[in-house]
Amino acid sequence: MIETIQLSTDVLVIGAGAAGIRAAIEARKSGVDTIVAAKGCLGFAGSTFCSYSPTWGYQAATAIIDHDDSPEEHLKEIMESACGTADPNLADILVHEAAIRLEDLKKIGLDVDYIDGKPVQEIGCFSHRPRCFMVTGKSRIRDKFISALKSSGAQIIESLRITDLLVKDEVCIGAIGYNSTQIYVIWSKSVILATGGAGNLFIHNFNTSDLIGDGQILALKAGAALMNLEFMQIGFGITYPVEKMLFEGRLLQYGPKFKNTYSEEYLDNYLPVNVSKEDCLKDRAYHMPYSIRDCSMYLDIAAQQEVMAGRGTAHHSIYIDFRNIRSRDLVSTPVGARCYEGILAKGCDISRELLEMAPHIHAMNGGVCIDEFGATQILGLYAAGEVAAGPHGADRLGGNMMPATQVFGTRAGLYAAKHALQMKLNRRSVNEFHDNFDILKSWLTAKNKSIGLLKQLIHELRLTYWQHLLTVRTEAELVNTLDAITNAKKILASSRPGLDGSIDELYDLSSMILLGQAITEACRFRKESRGSHYRADFPQKNNRYACPFKIRLENERIKIDLE
Ligand SMILES: Cc1cc2nc3c(=O)[nH]c(=O)nc-3n(C[C@H](O)[C@H](O)[C@H](O)COP(=O)(O)OP(=O)(O)OC[C@H]3O[C@@H](n4cnc5c(N)ncnc54)[C@H](O)[C@@H]3O)c2cc1C
The missing domain is CATH 3.90.700.10 (Succinate dehydrogenase/fumarate reductase flavoprotein, catalytic domain)
Structure with missing residues (x-):
C-alpha cells in the first residue's frame, strides 16, 4: 500500500550537500519553516561528502600567504579561464564573499588545515597564486555540516527523491517525490535546488550514484533556463x-x-x-x-x-x-x-x-541560470551549488566550487526566505498534478520482476555519452548520440512498471535522456573549441561564441539562444 504524505513549509531545499545545508541554515536564520529533502543517506550522498578525495580546496583571496593577492586578482583568473563564458557579476560576488563564507565555516567548527601555525594555501588548478585553502578529513566535514544542519531546526527528510516541481502560472509552489513506500507532496512558498552535478551520465565519473542531473532537469521542465552545459571538469x-x-x-x-x-x-x-x-x-x-x-x-x-x-x-x-x-x-x-x-x-x-x-567527469561547470539572489526565472525557484551556473565558465579554477556552494547557498537561503515571508502558501488539490502522481503510483506499486531493460539502456547511454560527449565531440557523433537518445526515449515511453525496470531506473533514465539531449544540443551549437569543450571538427576558438548561451525546453524541444 502506497501512502501519500502532504506537507507544507516556507522553504523547501532539495539536496543536502554543502550548498543545500548552507541554504537551509540561512533560511532558518530568517525564522522560516524549512524542509530539506535529500535523495540519499544524509552525509554520504553527493560530491561534498564523497570519499574519492580526502580534501576540499577552497579559494578565497585573503592575501595571508600571498600579500599581492586580492579578490580582483581572483576575478581576473576566473574570467581568464572562463574564456568569456562566466557571468562577471556572479563571479565578482564569488570572489568578494568567499572569505566571509570561509569564516562561517569556521563558526560551525570547520577550520582549514595549518602547518607550523600557518594556514596551508596551495595554487589551485588554472590559478597562479597560492589562494586555495585546504580542508582535510571527509568525516570531519560531514560531522560539522550535519550537526550544523540539525541544530538549525530544519526538518530533514532522507531517502526522498524529488521527481517534479509543482508549477502553476510560472510560479513554483512545491515539489513531489518518493521513497520506497511513500509519495510526498510538499507545498512550499520557495524551493531551492541544491542537487549537485550529473556525473552518472557517464560511465567514468567521480560522483556518488545519486548524482544524475535531477535538479537541472527539474529546472528545465519547470521552464527555467540552463547555460554552459557543454563545459565540464x-x-x-x-x-x-x-x-x-x-x-x-x-x-x-x-x-x-x-x-x-x-x-x-x-x-x-x-x-x-x-x-x-x-x-x-x-x-x-x-x-x-x-x-x-x-x-x-x-x-x-x-x-x-x-x-x-x-x-x-x-x-x-x-x-x-x-x-x-x-x-x-x-x-x-x-x-x-x-x-x-x-x-x-x-x-x-x-x-x-x-x-x-x-x-x-569530475563536476559540471554549467547548470541552472541564476541571478545574484540565487533566483531562477521561475518565481519562487532558486538554485545554488554545482547545479547552478554563472560563476564558472569554459574552465573552472580548482577550489572554486566549494566557495560557490557557500556564497550562493547563503544567498539562495536568504532570498528564498525573504520571498516566502511575502507569499501565501498556494496549496492546491493533488488532482491538478495527477499526471506526475499517476506515474509515481503505478511504478511504486508495481512488483519488481525486472528483466533489466532500463538498466541495460542506462548502461548503453552512459557509454555513448562517455564516448561522444566528453573529450572529443564532432557533428557526426553528436547526431548519432541524438539518435541513441531518441531510441531510448521510445523504449522508455513504452516501458512497463516493474517488468522493465525499477522506479529509480525510470527516473534515472528520464534525467539521462533530457539532460543528455540538452548537453548534446549545446555541444552542437558551439561550433568551436573553448576550454573544456573540444570540437574536433571546429578545433579553433571563434569569437562569435565568446559568451554563454541559454538553453530552454519549449514544446518538449531544446531551444538555444545566444546571450
Ligand atoms: C572527488 C571530487 C573532489 C572535489 N574536490 C573539490 C575541491 O577540492 N574544491 C572544490 O571547490 N570543488 C571540488 N569538487 C567539486 C565539489 O565537491 C562539488 O561541486 C560540490 O561539493 C557540490 O556541492 P553541492 O552541495 O552543490 O552538491 P552535492 O554535494 O553533490 O549534493 C547534492 C545533494 O542533492 C541530492 N539530490 C540529488 N538529486 C536529488 C533529488 N532528485 N531529490 C533530492 N535530493 C537530490 C544528493 O543526494 C545530495 O544530497 C570535487 C568534486 C569531486 C567529485
Missing part, C-alpha cells in the same frame, strides 16, 4: 585495480608511459609535429582538468581515441606504466610521495603494477 581517474580514484597529475612529472592493450605506446600518434610528450606532461602537471588551452589536451584525446578504436582495456581505459621508475624516485619529492602513497594505501604499488586509467 574532466580529469584522469584510475579504473583498475582501484576504482574512481583521482589520478594526481603531478605524478606525470616522472614520465610514465601510456600504453594501449597491445602494449604499444600510442601518444606520439596523436601529437602535432611541434608538440612532444614531455610538453604534454609538463603542462598537465599544473592542472588536473582537461582543457584545450594547452597541449596537455592530447593526453585525454589520445586516451579516449585509443579506447574508441578498440585498443582499450575491458574497463574502457588505457594503461599508464610507472614500472620503469623506482619507488624511491617516486617518493623523492613531497608531492610524488603523497601521490604514490595515496595509491599504495588503496593496495596498488604503481612502481610494480600497471594502472588502468580513463578520462572521468
